[in-house]
Structure formats: C-alpha cells, structure tokens
Amino acid sequence: MSRYVKAAPHEGDIRFTVGVHPDEHVTDHGLAPYYAMDSLIKDWGDRWETDGKPTEDIQFMGETWATCFDYSKSGLDPWENPEFEIEQVREFQFYFVAKDSPHYSGERADHDDRVKGGTITVRPRWPDLTSDGKPVSVPDYGAPYIDVQVQASNFPHEEYLTLVKRVMDAYGIAARYFDQPHPDSHIDDLAYYVRLFRGESGPLYAPDGPIARTHTLIQGDRSGYRKHVEDHTKIPGYYVTTTVEDEKAGELVRGHGLGKELKHYYPDEPDEFDADEAPYHPKFEVSYQTARTDETVRWSDLKDTRRELEETLLNCLEWCGLATSAESDAFVPFDPYWTLGDTHEARKLVKCPLPEIESEQEHRVMQLWGEMTDADRDVTELLLTDGGKVSPQEAAERTGNTYRTVRTVIERMEGLIRHTYGEMELTSKKVQQELLKRVRAAGDRFEQSIETAAMDLADAADERQNSEWARLRREYAISVVDRDDCRKMLKVGYQPTDEDEARSIVREIKTTYQECVERSVFGVHVAVSLADGTRKRWRDLRDAFQKSVERQSRQEKHNRQAREIFDFEAWKEAGCPPADEWGSGG
Incomplete structure (x- = not known):
C-alpha cells in the first residue's frame, strides 16, 4: 500500500447545531445548555470583579x-x-490553549492566541429571532437550540466536538447535551499544510508552477471569483496564492468539487528566524473556501473534505517533482505543531492536467484563429477590451452585428468563448493572453494574419516546422525596415502592455536572432510601440541589455541599502518588536 506524507491541520472553523435533532429518538435539549451557562455567570457573582473570569484546566489529547x-x-x-426568563441575551465564549505547547506564554487562555488553541462561541437560537425588532436570518427548526462555533488551529479537526464536551464538563455543563449535534452542523474553514525547507519549495510558486498555472489555465476570463496574488518583496515565494472555484476543482483532480485556496507563504518577517527554527521555512497549504463552494459541507463530510484537500496538496507536490512521502529530506521535521510522518489512508495521485490543458488551449486558439471571420474578430476584440460581463445581445449592439451572427460566433468559437446564463466570457486567462497577442500583432493586417495562421496549421499537419525565427516574426509581426542610421531595423508590430513586457520581447528577439540568423547583432536596432502609443527603440542589441543590467544592479544595490537603513532606523525609533510567527500567518 502506498504511503503519503500526512499534512498538518491548521485553521478550522466548525459550527455545531445543538439542542434539536430531526431524529425523534434523539432527545431535544433546546436551550438547556444555554441556561446552564447563564447560571454560571450568576453563580460566579461578584467574583467577576475580585477573582476575574472563571478558569479551569482540562486534560485533552x-x-x-x-x-x-x-x-x-x-x-x-x-x-x-x-419559559424564557432572561432579560439580557448574551453570547458565551470559552477560550482554550495547550499549556504543553512549546510557545505557551503562561497567560490566561483569553490572552494567549499565538499557540495551539482557539475559542468556543455559544449563541442562542429560537423561532422568529429578532434584533432591535428586525428579523434575524438563521436556520429555523421550529424549536429553540444553540449554535456552537469552534474556531481553532494546530490540532486535528476530528477532535473539535470532543474538546467542546471536555470544556463544558469542566464548567459543570452536562457533556451529554453535545453528544448528537444536528446533521446540519457544518464546516466554514479547514486548512492543511506541509512545511518545506527553503530552497525546496521554489517549483510550487514558480511562474510555471501549479499555483500560477492553475489561475491562468482553469479560471474563467471574467466570471465568478478570480484571485491570484504574488508577493516576493521580502523573500522569493513570500506570499503566493490562487483560488479555485468549486466548479473548476474537477479540472485539477477528477472527482473533486470543493472551492479551495492554494497558498505558499512565510511568516511576516521570515528572516527574523534562524535556519533551525520552523518559521524560517515556508508552508504550502491548501484550504477549503466556503465562499467559493455552492454546496454546504457538513460536519459528517469532514473525512471526505480532508481527503480532497490533502489530495490537492499531494498532487501539487507530485507535479513539481517534490516528494510525497515523509521519508524525503525536503520536509521540515522540527515544526512544533506537525509530527512528520506518513499515512496509509488512500490518496489519489493523478498525472498533472495543466500541460495538456495549456496545449489544448493553444491549439484551439491557433485552429480557430485560422478560421476567423470579421464577425469573430469583432466579438473577440470586444471580450478582450470590455471590463464587464457581456451578453450576446449587447455584443450584437456594440459590434454592429446581428444577434443571430453573434450566436453563430459563439457556436463556431466553442472552446474559446464560454456562454452561460446569457453572458459571454473567454474560457481562461491563457486563452485571453493568446488571443490578445494575436490581435495586437495582426493590427490592420488581420486578413494576412489569418492566412498565416491557416498556413501554420497546414504545416503542422504535414509535420513541417518553420524556423524559430520565422515563428517569432509571425508571432510579434516583425518586419525588416531599411534605415540609413543603422545596419538593420526590426520593427515590432505587436504592441506590448508596458516597457517591462517590451524588454522581455526584445530579449527574446535578440536570442532567437543570434541563434537562427547571425551571431552578430552589432548595428541591429529594434523599434516597438507600446499599447499606450509610447515609442521605444533599442539601439545596437549587442550591448544594450548588458549596460541596462549593470545600471540596474548598481541602482538596486543602492536602493536595497537605503531600504535596510530606513527600515532599521524606523523600527528602532518606533520601538517595535519583530512580528511573531505564531499567529495565523505562520
């Protein structure tokens, strides 16, 4: 049987409905536990002022x-x-923290939130609930009950209900009240992670890694929720995350259906720690996102939910060529909240679907681009430039085509354009990028570009491959212009978004030109017009970038030194201590 590294539980947010149950054989306790908590306040009396809040130690795990x-x-x-004789309705909180944790501060449980622990919040519920006379939207079971919310971290989620009963028992509240929560009890947050040594996790957050490519390839162009963040300011991979909606989860791993977040991150100040401390090294985490999942995930679904999140995590490791077993030396063995080890529970690993999805999308763009009509181009350009959702009727009005023509475009461009609920969008960020590249490069030479694309397809079908330089010229619409002030002028028809993209393209031109045309680029100039109309010209490709890199290196060194001096003095003057790892960020 295969063995896989067992991920560590991180955050959890689980809500138990207690006191009412659809099974007639289960006793409905209603608000009985709530009344017991209210009595606890009254019994404690004046000691709230003299002795402080009630505290108890318990044995658990x-x-x-x-x-x-x-x-x-x-x-x-x-x-x-x-029968309800309470004048002031309260919520009750039970704080808990593991005293044996290596980072327990010794503070009272409600003052120490940096270690293994959390809170239990109890809220009363009954039919026709109101606040200031206005209805409050909560589940109505026709009888009173309590909502018990457990928010915690760094211990198994399976133990949350057991912990509730243990805490209640310590305060004289019958644990049997919590034996059989309502089947509607559900999960709002769930996260699992592994911690890898620095230098091992780079493939996860790389531009061609699973976090970035998932966002580019399977999220729609403009529908639903799109979130991808890359923050490398403090260290490479400092905070890199992307969100996958539930309807897209199955494209990563067949059979999956939860909205989730893939996240690679460090604590706030990673270099405040030494290499032999766990926070010095990054976490890779997969968490359930309730806001990105249409169906409610019940408490009874916990096992399947954990399996899907761990499978996503393991597959991402596998796709990057990283280890999926605890035997590897890639994982940090000294994380205080994670006992490194393997599980024999069944976990499904699949071949990475992202390269195939990317190849299929590129091929589909090339195929349909070679068959595009003027109407196809009109609709495509509208979808590329419009900032909101577009209906077929609106597309017809804005492009001057008939509604029937737009519907025909949608059918003909299936695979590039998605049409759902009367709205149109491009199927992915990758499709958007590929089409945008072709539209910008084509410009007024649209018909010629279409003919070239058709020829490319024919060449591919006959297994004839043009030179890389010919391909690059077509891709960026590069023409050679005779000029008196240089040996050769390469004019780029494609319009980059900004100067950074332009530099990237010119570097690619230089490399390919030297490999395919001639080694010497002395006197070869490149002219580019940016999307905003700005014109840029690179003179003599032989040393243009070499000088630029040297200048940038000197400037970057100066800037870095200035930042370090400023940061040190500013923090010192403010009297601020370094950020602590052991909050939610670590």
Missing part, C-alpha cells in the same frame, strides 16, 4: 489545556416565550 469562560452582549431581543 494527552496534554494539559488552560481554559477561560467569558460572555458578551449578543444584540438579540429576548424570546417572547413564557
């Missing part, structure tokens, strides 16, 4: 945990029911 009881105003109106 072989460790000693500190707990603390507190309450706050709920904002709810009292229940208009003769």
